[in-house]
Amino acid sequence: xPLPLKDADSFTRDQILAVQTKSSALVxxxxxxxxxxxxxxxxxxxxxxxxxxxxxxxxxxxxxTSTGVDVDTFVNPFGFFRKAAVPASGLERFSRxxxxxxxxxxxxxxxxSPTSNQNYKVTLDLTNPHWSPSLNAxxxxxxxxxxxxxxxxxxxxxxxxxSANLITVLNSGIIGVDTVTNPSAxxxxxxxxxxxxxxxxxxxYLAGLSKGSKAALASALLSIANxxxxxxxxNKTFPDDLTQLGYFYAIVDDGTGDPPTELITAAETAMxxxxxxxxxxxxxPPAILEVDIELTLTITPTGQQVDITQNVTNSxxxxxxxxxxxxxxxxxxxxNLAYESLPTNNQSVPNTTFARDLNILNVxxxxxxxxxxxxxxxxxxxxKLDSITINYI
Numbered sequence: 001x002p003l004p005l006k007d008a009d010s011f012t013r014d015q016i017l018a019v020q021t022k023s024s025a026l027v028x029x030x031x032x033x034x035x036x037x038x039x040x041x042x043x044x045x046x047x048x049x050x051x052x053x054x055x056x057x058x059x060x061x062x063x064x065t066s067t068g069v070d071v072d073t074f075v076n077p078f079g080f081f082r083k084a085a086v087p088a089s090g091l092e093r094f095s096r097x098x099x100x101x102x103x104x105x106x107x108x109x110x111x112x113s114p115t116s117n118q119n120y121k122v123t124l125d126l127t128n129p130h131w132s133p134s135l136n137a138x139x140x141x142x143x144x145x146x147x148x149x150x151x152x153x154x155x156x157x158x159x160x161x162x163s164a165n166l167i168t169v170l171n172s173g174i175i176g177v178d179t180v181t182n183p184s185a186x187x188x189x190x191x192x193x194x195x196x197x198x199x200x201x202x203x204x205y206l207a208g209l210s211k212g213s214k215a216a217l218a219s220a221l222l223s224i225a226n227x228x229x230x231x232x233x234x235n236k237t238f239p240d241d242l243t244q245l246g247y248f249y250a251i252v253d254d255g256t257g258d259p260p261t262e263l264i265t266a267a268e269t270a271m272x273x274x275x276x277x278x279x280x281x282x283x284x285p286p287a288i289l290e291v292d293i294e295l296t297l298t299i300t301p302t303g304q305q306v307d308i309t310q311n312v313t314n315s316x317x318x319x320x321x322x323x324x325x326x327x328x329x330x331x332x333x334x335x336n337l338a339y340e341s342l343p344t345n346n347q348s349v350p351n352t353t354f355a356r357d358l359n360i361l362n363v364x365x366x367x368x369x370x371x372x373x374x375x376x377x378x379x380x381x382x383x384k385l386d387s388i389t390i391n392y393i
């Protein structure tokens with residue numbers, strides 16, 4: 001229920017009315033009178049001030065009107081915590097012009113990008129073939145000119161995301177290493193969970209406190225860092241889709257269609273502590289339903305084909321990502337995604353916002369996987385753009 005608020009004029013008018021009602025004679029409230037000045041000062045110093053305090057407290061006692069730290073202090077006592085920002089990570093190439101000596105690169109070695117002024121550190125990967133447990137470092141062997149090893153942004157969030165070949169500074173010299181660069185873009189950095197995202201996830205969490213329910217399983221999955229999409233299927237086997245009562249499986253994905261083993265393991269752990277007693281379960285990555293699109297664009301003379309191609313590709317890629325597991329790509333949507341492909345923020349897919357690109361005048365001859373029908377993924381599949389061919393007029 002909204003608070004019945006008053007403005008300054010209402011406070012002043014109500015006080016004048018109250019005083020005049022109790023007086024047997026006409027009271028002077030003309031401009032400049034002492035009594036009017038007293039009432040107006042009371043309005044500002046007491047009425048409006050106390051009302052603002054009441055508004056503040058009222059907002060903080062409700063989750064959806066709270067912000068920032070107040071959201072956390074509301075949900076934390078229930079055992080619910082906001083997802084932390086995820087640092088960008090990827091591979092850094094350490095190279096040299098002469099390969100006559102062995103070079104050691106310890107974990108924690110820092111590199112940086114002069115473009116974004118962001119620092120990155122070398123992280124431990126025991127499965128990397130260049131890691132030496134005995135030397136406790138990554139090794140560039142004699143005869144090798146370069147190796148690729150994992151790095152992670154010092155600052156978590158999208159601020160660490162960067163394009164390829166921009167992390168080019170070795171912060172401290174290493175004997176036997178001349179240059180560094182990132183051969184591929186780093187795009188895995190994610191921001192801290194927003195207030196709006198908490199508002200969506202918190203009711204699911206509360207509904208899942210009963211354990212063993214579908215809501216509880218969904219809440220457990222949504223609490224996993226980097227898990228972007230999921231689907232829960234009960235009483236069916238995977239991949240045969242045969243009936244098996246008392247069994248369920250989860251399809252989980254980090255947005256790539258090929259989630260790492262660590263994500264699958266985290267999902268299995270979450271399922272195990274949440275499932276009902278004696279209920280069997282499994283966790284699988286999604287199958288990929290490849291999407292091949294061809295279309296023809298009529299553009300203005302000032303339109304840049306390279307930019308338009310990239311923007312249309314990103315627009316369609318983001319839609320397929322947001323369609324989720326078991327998603328649908330309506331045939332008629334492809335043309336709309338092409339028209340609405342002009343990025344309006346600096347976020348990468350899948351967090352880009354798009355607007356109408358006025359350089360695109362017409363979209364024709366659209367095909368999806370060689371046809372003109374909608375494309376529907378199964379409950380175990382994700383749609384992923386395999387190729388896009390754009391012809392220009």
